Amino acid sequence: xxxxxxxxxxxxxxxxxxxxxxxxxxxxxxxxxxxxxxxxxxxxxxxxxxxxxxxxxxxxxxxxxxxxxxxxxxxxxxxxxxxxxxxxxxxxxxxxxxxxxxxxxxxxxxxxxxxxxxxxxxxxxxxxxxxxxxxxxxxxxxxxxxxxxxxxxxxxxxxxxxxxxxxxxxxxxxxxxxxxxxxxxxxxxxxxxxxxxxxxxxxxxxxxxxxxxxxxxxxxxxxxxxxxxxxxxxxxxxxxxxxxxxxxxxxxxxxxxxxxxxxxxxxxxxxxxxxxxxxxxxxxxxxxxxxxxxxxxx
Amino acid sequence: xxxxxxxxxxxxxxxxxxxxxxxxxxxxxxxxxxxxxxxxxxxxxxxxxxxxxxxxxxxxxxxxxxxxxxxxxxxxxxxxxxxxxxxxxxxxxxxxxxxxxxxxxxxxxxxxxxxxxxxxxxxxxxxxxxxxxxxxxxxxxxxxxxxxxxxxxxxxxxxxxxxxxxxxxxxxxxxxxxxxxxxxxxxxxxxxxxxxxxxxxxxxxxxxxxxxxxxxxxxxxxxxxxxxxxxxxxxxxxxxxxxxxxxxxxxxxxxxxxxxxxxxxxxxxxxxxxxxxxxxxxxxxxxxxxxxxxxxxxxxxxxxxxxxxxxxxxxxxxxxxxxxxxxxxxxx
Numbered sequence: 001x002x003x004x005x006x007x008x009x010x011x012x013x014x015x016x017x018x019x020x021x022x023x024x025x026x027x028x029x030x031x032x033x034x035x036x037x038x039x040x041x042x043x044x045x046x047x048x049x050x051x052x053x054x055x056x057x058x059x060x061x062x063x064x065x066x067x068x069x070x071x072x073x074x075x076x077x078x079x080x081x082x083x084x085x086x087x088x089x090x091x092x093x094x095x096x097x098x099x100x101x102x103x104x105x106x107x108x109x110x111x112x113x114x115x116x117x118x119x120x121x122x123x124x125x126x127x128x129x130x131x132x133x134x135x136x137x138x139x140x141x142x143x144x145x146x147x148x149x150x151x152x153x154x155x156x157x158x159x160x161x162x163x164x165x166x167x168x169x170x171x172x173x174x175x176x177x178x179x180x181x182x183x184x185x186x187x188x189x190x191x192x193x194x195x196x197x198x199x200x201x202x203x204x205x206x207x208x209x210x211x212x213x214x215x216x217x218x219x220x221x222x223x224x225x226x227x228x229x230x231x232x233x234x235x236x237x238x239x240x241x242x243x244x245x246x247x248x249x250x251x252x253x254x255x256x257x258x259x260x261x262x263x264x265x266x267x268x269x270x271x272x273x274x275x276x277x278x279x280x281x282x283x284x285x286x287x288x289x290x291x292x293x294x295x296x297x298x
Numbered sequence: 299x300x301x302x303x304x305x306x307x308x309x310x311x312x313x314x315x316x317x318x319x320x321x322x323x324x325x326x327x328x329x330x331x332x333x334x335x336x337x338x339x340x341x342x343x344x345x346x347x348x349x350x351x352x353x354x355x356x357x358x359x360x361x362x363x364x365x366x367x368x369x370x371x372x373x374x375x376x377x378x379x380x381x382x383x384x385x386x387x388x389x390x391x392x393x394x395x396x397x398x399x400x401x402x403x404x405x406x407x408x409x410x411x412x413x414x415x416x417x418x419x420x421x422x423x424x425x426x427x428x429x430x431x432x433x434x435x436x437x438x439x440x441x442x443x444x445x446x447x448x449x450x451x452x453x454x455x456x457x458x459x460x461x462x463x464x465x466x467x468x469x470x471x472x473x474x475x476x477x478x479x480x481x482x483x484x485x486x487x488x489x490x491x492x493x494x495x496x497x498x499x500x501x502x503x504x505x506x507x508x509x510x511x512x513x514x515x516x517x518x519x520x521x522x523x524x525x526x527x528x529x530x531x532x533x534x535x536x537x538x539x540x541x542x543x544x545x546x547x548x549x550x551x552x553x554x555x556x557x558x559x560x561x562x563x564x565x566x567x568x569x570x571x572x573x574x575x576x577x578x579x580x581x582x583x584x585x586x587x588x589x590x591x592x593x594x595x596x597x598x599x600x601x602x603x604x605x606x607x608x609x610x611x612x613x614x615x616x617x618x619x620x621x622x623x624x625x626x627x628x629x630x
Contacts, residue, residue, distance in 0.1 A: 023515035030411055033403025034420060037491065040484045041427045047442045048434060101332035109326050110333065120610060121337040127538070127606035128343060128599065129545025131572050135595040139346040158343075161336060189318030191325040219431025221548045222572075225579035247433045247548075254437045254552055262441065269434045280429045284422055 045273065052270025055263040060271070065233045077268055079235045083243030087149050087228065088218050090239060091156035096210055098157075099164030100199075106165075107172040108194050126162040130222035133158050138226040149239025152228035156217040163216065167209025171202040171290075204290035211283040215276045221247035246272050347599050350592035357586065362593060368558045368574075370583040377590035379571065379597060381558045386570040389475060389550065390543035393482035398536055400483070401490035406520060408491075409498040421495070428488035436552030439481045444472035444553060452476065452565050466563025473555030476564040478573075481549050486539040493535035497528040530616035534609040541605035545598060547572035571598050 063076035102122070106115050137155040141148070175198050183193040224245055231244040246268055253265035354362065358377065365378025408421055452468035459465045469476075501524050509519040525532075555567025556577060569577070571594045582588040 019515050019518065023517040026517040026520070027411055030403040030407040033400045034407040034412070034424075036400055037404050037424050037427060037487055038420065040487070041423055041430075043442075044430060044435065044438050047438055051441075098332045098335065101329045102336050105326075105329035105333040109329060114333075118333045118337055120607070121340045123610055124340050124603060124606050125336065125343075127541055127545075127602050128340075129547065129572060129602055131545065131547035131575050132343070132347065132595050132599045132602070135350065135575065135592055136343045136346050139350040139592070140342075158339065161339075165336070189321055191318070191321035194325060215429060219433065221431070221433040222576060225576060229579060247431060250433045250437060251548060251552070254433075254440060265437055269437050272431060273434055276429055276431065277426065280426070281422070284425070 045277075048266065048269050048273050051263075051266040052268075052273075055267035056270055060264070060267050064235055075233075077244075077246070077249050077264065079231070079233055079244040080246045080249040080268065081271075082235045082237060083149065083228070083231075084218060084245045084247075086237055086239055086243055087152045087156065087224075087245060088214060090150065090153035091160055091217060092210065092214055094153060094157035095160035095164050095213070099161050100168050100206060102161070102165040103168035103172055104194060104199070107169055108190075108198070122162040122165055125158065126166070128158075130159060130220055131225075134223040134226040137223065142227055147226075147228050147230055147242035149228055149241065149243045152224050152243070152245070153239065155223035155227050156220060159217050159220060159223065160213040163213040164206075164209055167212065168202065168206050171205025171209075172198065174205075175201045204286065208283040208287040208290065211279050215280040215283070219247055219272055219276055221251050224248050225251075344599065344603075347592060347596050351589060351596045354586065354589035354593040358590070358593075362590070363597065366558065366560055370587045372584055375584060375586050377587065377593075379594055381560050382569050382571045382574045382594060383597070384560045385475065385554070385568040386544055386572070388564075389478050389482055389554070389568075389570055390540055392479045392564075393486060393543050394536060394540050396479065396483040397487045397490055397539060401487050401535075401539070402494055402532070404487070404491040405494035405498050406524075408495050410516065410520065410524075421492075424488050424491055427484065428492070432485065432546060432549040433552075435481055435485060436549035439477055439549060439553040440472060443480060444474070444477045447477055447480065448472055448474070456565070463562040464564050466561075466565050469565045469567070471555070471567075473553055473567050474565050475554060475568045478550045478554040478568075478570070479564065481553055482543045482546060485546060485549065486543050489542055490535045490539040493538065494528070494532055497531040497535070498524055501527045530612050530619075534612040534616075537605050537609040537612070541602050541609075544570075544605070545572055545602055547576040551576040571595075 060076040061081050062078055064078050066075035102118065106118055110118065133155050137151050137158075141151040141154065145151075179201070180193060180198060183197045184190065188197070224247065228242045228245065229248050231242045233244075236243055250265045250268050250272070253261040253268070256262070256265075354377065358365070362378055363383065364380050365376070366380035366384075367376050367378045368381070369376045404424060408417060408424075412420060448469055448471075452465075452474075455465045456468055505523050505527065506519055509523045510516070514522065550570055551573040554569060554573050556569050556573070557567045558569065575591050575594055575598075578587075578591055582591060
């Protein structure tokens with residue numbers, strides 16, 4: 001008798017009411033498991049909304065942190081929002097073109113053996129813990145040149161690259177083969193077919209993939225701790241210097257002993273959470289719409 | 299009927315001119331360079347981390363891994379990863395033990411039980427849980443979850459199950475290993491559940507209907523058909539979840555409290571490999587401490603590589619055996 005599979009004992013030795021009761025029990029447990037998962041989400045969003053809303057005002061985004069002895073703990077986090085904008089922006093500029101090119105190479109050009117190697121590298125890169133990426137960039141740039149917005153952007157780009165490439169590959173694979181063949185049969189060169197026939201079909205998918213990747217790295221803290229965390233309170237836009245970011249600010253404020261700092265941490269967390277939830281939900285919604293459109297045309 | 303006749307001269311004219319061939323070559327080169335860069339990046343990460351850790355490896359050797367000490371006092375510096383390895387193992391394994399049944403239950407609910415109207419929204423809600431940044435989960439962990447666990451859950455567990463050494467006296471302050479376990483459970487639950495859901499969706503309908511037609515209950519069908527079919531994939535999903543739990547730094551740093559010691563009680567503070575690195579971000583006391591921190595990162599990196607490659611290997615093996623199956627592990 002095997003440990004799994006439907007055995008004769010299951011069907012005969014156990015009577016029907018008991019089997020039904022077991023079935024009912026397992027169904028209830030599965031419902032409960034789903035309820036627990038949703039419960040976690042509701043609990044977090046609700047706490048952040050409740051604790052963050054009271055402190056949420058325009059000053060959070062427009063004012064810099066006050067540094068005076070009596071005023072510390074007040075002011076906003078304008079420097080952090082500016083820094084996040086710059087660092088995530090540059091990271092996107094690095095990861096987006098590279099990710100699209102990697103995806104194009106894998107789907108259009110690569111021989112199977114090379115494809116397996118690159119594909120595995122993307123998966124491995126995706127699995128490297130964010131804190132290790134931080135240490136890597138620390139060793140690569142920070143030890144020689146000090147912390148900077150560029151170093152932080154590069155760290156975030158390492159995390160974005162496999163995400164962008166993976167989602168671009170998914171939509172590229174959905175582009176009908178007949179479309180490529182029709183274009184090639186008309187005598188259009190391979191590169192023009194790829195760039196002006198295949199790629200435009202996937203714009204929607206690439207945008208949603210990129211938005212999801214941006215939403216993911218906008219909240220990353222670990223890669224920034226070693227690359228862009230030793231900062232002042234002024235608003236800087238120059239990525240040659242270390243820039244404050246929203247996640248690092250939340251991390252530091254949450255470890256502080258001052259309750260006023262906690263309030264600002266909650267408010268910043270609310271802004272970050274709203275941004276991430278809105279962008280990722282919109283992207284997901286667009287993705288399903290886009291995918292069904294592409295699949296329908298096949 | 300076409301106006302452009304296919305005369306021999308036209309047919310003999312090359313379809314792709316020199317410009318076209320140059321374009322092909324160029325695009326292939328640029329795209330190939332990007333792909334090569336992605337592969338080289340992985341090697342570069344490994345090389346840089348090994349290089350950073352080398353002085354600590356030279357000084358402490360393999361004993362670093364098991365030694366339980368972290369003494370940055372200049373002149374008498376001794377470092378070891380033992381307590382952090384222990385903290386990592388206990389937090390991530392227990393988190394996985396909590397998350398696995400929850401995630402599989404969730405996936406079963408989403409594929410077998412949920413009314414059709416609930417499926418899409420509940421699926422995206424569970425995936426939204428994965429999108430919450432770890433620093434926000436950590437913030438919530440310190441100020442909401444920690445106090446709740448400390449006041450209500452820990453005393454209850456201690457009084458009923460106190461004879462098990464895991465459930466020692468409740469923590470005096472908020473942070474504890476237990477809080478970290480619950481936080482990690484929340485973070486890996488959506489990952490494991492979404493992979494498992496896709497596996498369950500891939501189980502052939504006729505197998506499931508066949509079992510039901512033989513008179514099994516729904517649970518017996520799941521146990522006899524769905525689980526055996528998805529077994530390899532579930533193992534891979536659990537490994538990936540474990541990898542995520544081991545590598546999570548920020549949320550754990552915020553709730554675990556820190557400390558260099560090994561004790562079984564879940565209700566006291568501790569540290570994991572990742573949280574020790576993250577909490578030292580404001581600078582190490584000495585160069586040797588810095589190299590030792592990078593040594594910790596090297597252990598993390600090796601573990602994450604092993605976890606990912608073994609998960610991919612399982613997925614590919616299962617996919618080959620079943621002909622079709624989950625295409626999560628690349629598209630080869």
